[in-house]
Amino acid sequence: GENVEQHPSTLSVQEGDSAVIKCTYSDSASNYFPWYKQELGKGPQLIIDIRSNVGEKKDQRIAVTLNKTAKHFSLHITETQPEDSAVYFCAASRGSQGNLIFGKGTKLSVKP
Amino acid sequence: DAGVIQSPRHEVTEMGQEVTLRCKPISGHNSLFWYRQTMMRGLELLIYFNNNVPIDDSGMPEDRFSAKMPNASFSTLKIQPSEPRDSAVYFCASILGGGNTIYFGEGSWLTVV
Numbered sequence: 001g002e003n004v005e006q007h008p009s010t011l012s013v014q015e016g017d018s019a020v021i022k023c024t025y026s027d028s029a030s031n032y033f034p035w036y037k038q039e040l041g042k043g044p045q046l047i048i049d050i051r052s053n054v055g056e057k058k059d060q061r062i063a064v065t066l067n068k069t070a071k072h073f074s075l076h077i078t079e080t081q082p083e084d085s086a087v088y089f090c091a092a093s094r095g096s097q098g099n100l101i102f103g104k105g106t107k108l109s110v111k112p
Numbered sequence: 113d114a115g116v117i118q119s120p121r122h123e124v125t126e127m128g129q130e131v132t133l134r135c136k137p138i139s140g141h142n143s144l145f146w147y148r149q150t151m152m153r154g155l156e157l158l159i160y161f162n163n164n165v166p167i168d169d170s171g172m173p174e175d176r177f178s179a180k181m182p183n184a185s186f187s188t189l190k191i192q193p194s195e196p197r198d199s200a201v202y203f204c205a206s207i208l209g210g211g212n213t214i215y216f217g218e219g220s221w222l223t224v225v
Contacts, residue, residue, distance in 0.1 A: 043205075043217050043218050044155070046213050046214070089155065100214060
């Protein structure tokens with residue numbers, strides 16, 4: 001089955017700096033790669049996703065890149081703000097089956 | 113729009129007691145997922161339903177766990193008997209058929225003492 005590895009487990013940056021979180025996956029049939037943000041006491045919320053026919057996708061300060069050959073994808077947050085502090089999860093799935101396999105999460109701390 | 117609704121939000125119970133967690137998916141969504149989150153293991157898929165039918169329950173840890181979806185707007189996850197190692201946050205999530213975006217509830221925080 002699918003296995004998703006996520007690094008780093010914790011990340012601390014200064015406000016205004018960039019943050020990068022990386023994930024690798026094992027199942028070459030996976031074709032959908034979302035990123036979720038989880039704030040304390042809440043459920044994960046989708047922030048951006050990418051499908052395997054796209055190499056990069058951007059939404060304001062957030063971007064995701066995908067390298068299907070190497071089976072890795074990354075989340076990039078630019079101009080970080082304190083409200084970006086949360087746990088971020090990457091995930092992979094075989095598209096419409098919807099059963100996401102999650103990475104272990106990255107706790108991002110943005111220091112003002 | 114109402115999101116995925118879970119109850120109870122918090123439960124503390126004694127070892128050996130039965131625990132029932134409840135979920136109401138987003139209206140119109142036809143797939144429902146139960147996840148468990150712990151510090152050690154992260155987010156684990158326990159079981160998912162498609163059109164009220166269990167599709168994959170390979171993540172259910174053992175026979176003490178059972179899940180049902182009697183209709184499109186309600187699902188339960190039951191633990192009987194509960195054990196301290198079942199302490200975790202249990203998330204219910206739903207998705208619209210053909211889509212990919214899974215929407216999570218706020219979770220049920222279970223503590224078994």
